[in-house]
Amino acid sequence: xxSLEQPSEVTAVEGAIVQINCTYQTxxxxxxxxxxxxxxxxxTFLSYNALDGLEETGRFSSxxxxxxxxxYLLLQELQMKDSASYFCAVRDSGTxxxxxxxxxxxxxxx
Amino acid sequence: DAGVTQSPTHLIxxxxxxxxxxxxxxxxxxxxxxxxxxxxxxxxFIFQYYEEEERQRGNFxxxxxxxxxxxxxxxxNVNALLLGDSALYLCASSPTLERRNYGYTFGSGxxxxxx
Numbered sequence: 001x002x003s004l005e006q007p008s009e010v011t012a013v014e015g016a017i018v019q020i021n022c023t024y025q026t027x028x029x030x031x032x033x034x035x036x037x038x039x040x041x042x043x044t045f046l047s048y049n050a051l052d053g054l055e056e057t058g059r060f061s062s063x064x065x066x067x068x069x070x071x072y073l074l075l076q077e078l079q080m081k082d083s084a085s086y087f088c089a090v091r092d093s094g095t096x097x098x099x100x101x102x103x104x105x106x107x108x109x110x
Numbered sequence: 111d112a113g114v115t116q117s118p119t120h121l122i123x124x125x126x127x128x129x130x131x132x133x134x135x136x137x138x139x140x141x142x143x144x145x146x147x148x149x150x151x152x153x154x155f156i157f158q159y160y161e162e163e164e165r166q167r168g169n170f171x172x173x174x175x176x177x178x179x180x181x182x183x184x185x186x187n188v189n190a191l192l193l194g195d196s197a198l199y200l201c202a203s204s205p206t207l208e209r210r211n212y213g214y215t216f217g218s219g220x221x222x223x224x225x
Contacts, residue, residue: 033213042114042200043153045213087152096166097143098214100152 002026004088004101011107012078020073020086020104028093032064032071037103038084046073046086075106083108114217116201122223123191129222131186135203136215141165142184143214144176145200153200159184160206188222196224 004024012018022032031050035043047055049064049071061074075082085103092099115134123129135142141160145153155168159178178184182203188195198221202214 035213035216040218042216042218043202043214045215048213089152092155096141096158096160097155097168099155100145102152103150 002090002092002099004090004099006086006088006101006104008102009105009107011109013109014078014080016078017074017076018078018106020075020088020106022071022073022088022101024069024071024088024090024101026069026090026093029066030091030093032062033089033098034060034062034073035087035089035100036084037087043087078108080108080110082106114201114203114215116199116217116220118220119218120221120223122225125191125193125224127191128187128189129191131188131199131201131220131222133184133186133201133203133217135182135184135201139203139205139215140182141204141206142178142182143202143204144184144186145202146170147198147200147219149197156186191224193224196222198222 033048034046037043047062054063059076064071085105087100087103089098089100113136117132143158144156147153156170158166162178173189175187198219200219201217
């Protein structure tokens with residue numbers, strides 16, 4: 001089977017930089033995705049890494065190291081609206097289903 | 111352009127009853143996946159529909175069934191409801207053919223409470 005581990009909670013102040021880590025165990029690998037979910041809201045796709053390296057999208061960046069089975073989401077210039085849960089996800093080998101991590105709750109303090 | 115639409119937004123049912131949840135995918139998307147999200151947990155895959163067929167199924171009992179219509183909309187049915195079925199049910203759509211992974215587009219979900 002496949003599993004993904006994330007820290008349960010991270011706290012940071014406005015304007016800071018925060019990194020949310022994700023380690024995974026998979027029998028195959030199609031790439032690592034990240035989603036943001038505000039309380040009571042829909043998960044929103046943030047980024048996808050198929051190859052090693054850094055992908056940048058505005059204030060958010062995502063990194064992948066396939067040799068280490070590790071990735072992270074980097075949020076810069078934190079804003080209060082970034083307070084949400086963040087999930088990493090991988091596609092299950094040989095299937096069409098995505099497996100999500102348990103999520104990291106980010107709290108941004110003023 | 112409307113995204114993924116789910117109905118109803120909230121639902122309260124009694125143990126043993128049956129429930130039907132509905133989903134309209136984003137325009138241009140033909141694949142619909144259903145997820146169950148318990149409080150404080152990540153979404154768990156229930157099944158995926160493509161071309162009106164169940165293409166993939168997760169580890170959920172047969173009480174969970176679904177359907178996809180020719181217009182790509184989908185329904186999730188749960189029979190013989192248990193207290194443990196209380197959760198947020200998310201519908202996610204995606205296009206089958208895409209050159210780059212843009213991920214799922216999720217609906218806001220249906221909050222099901224079983225009492």
